[in-house]
Amino acid sequence: MEIHDKIKRIIDEMKLNNNSFAKLIGVTSTTIDSITIGRLQSDGERKRTKPGFDLLQSIITHCNVDPDYFFGNSDEIFTDKSSNAVSLHIPKIITVNEEGDENINFVGVKARAGYLDGYADPEYMESLPSFSMPMLKNGTYRCFEIKGNSMSTTIHDGDYLFGKYVDNFDDILDGRIYVIVSKNDGVVVKRVLNRIRESGKLILKSDNRDGNYPMYSIYAEDILEVWYASMYASRQMPDPVNIYEKLHALESKYYELEESLKKKLN
DSSP states (O other), X not given: OOHHHHHHHHHXXXXXXXXXXXXXXXXXXXXXXHHHTOXXXXXXXXXXXXXOHHHHHHHHHHHTBOHHHHTTSOSOOBSSGGGGSOOSSSOSXXXXXXTSOBOEEXXXXXXXXXXXXXXXXXXXXXXXXXXXXXXXXXXXXXXXXXOSSTTTTTSOTTOEEEXXXXXXXXXXXXXXXXXXXXXXXXXXXXXXXXXXXXXSEEEEEOSOOSSSSOOEEEXXXXXXXXXXXXXXXXXXXXXXXXXXXXXXXXXXXXXXXXXXXXXXXX
16 A cells, blocks of 8 residues: 555544644645645646655654554554544544635534534535634634524524634633533533543533523533634624613703703704
8 A cells, every 4th residue: 555545544534634634733735635636747647745754753643643554564553543533633624715724614503413423524514604704714613503592691592603613621711602512412502611630521501590501511522522602693682781771861861952952042
């Protein structure tokens, strides 16, 4: 098996695409494309680039690949057979636009039912609507449509939450809102307390205090993805609070008084 075939096999075993694999090992997707696909030549053949030692070392380090696999001394890819699953490093599938920039994939309410099975499926991710936003560039983002009222009055049913991918449990901050994708609960939006180091779990809380949404915990091994709530868009305009109502009343009285004085002066 040629070296480019071996690298392609690693990517397939990890259920990644070239772009997400490149991001994992710290190179450009063009570099991986040139190795696994090659550049089309005038005669119709594809010329593949041979990977250097530094790139192979990066694959060995970041993917737990057995060096003997590359040198033909072993058919086993990984030093630890459980290491072919990427957990909280990068999203398994990242889609890009024509310029090579990452898209923001939109996971609507109807799509959320299939997201648990499809988040690692290139065809599923490509089928989701995608777009870009100039203010969300530094990181990998995904947009989730909110379902239910567990986070009212902060975020409401039908709102859109823009999540930035979290690649390390230590980066999860207490009291902040996250989208948690897990094996048992699917996609949920909750305020989080990070107790991974103490007890290996996250504690999830709802902002709605009507008693129907109790606090619960979820263990790290059940978590597939974590997205930090960076921004949200709402269809609901908030009702004015009392102070604004009083200001409006004062403004109207001031206006009427001003109009009355003008009439007297004229």
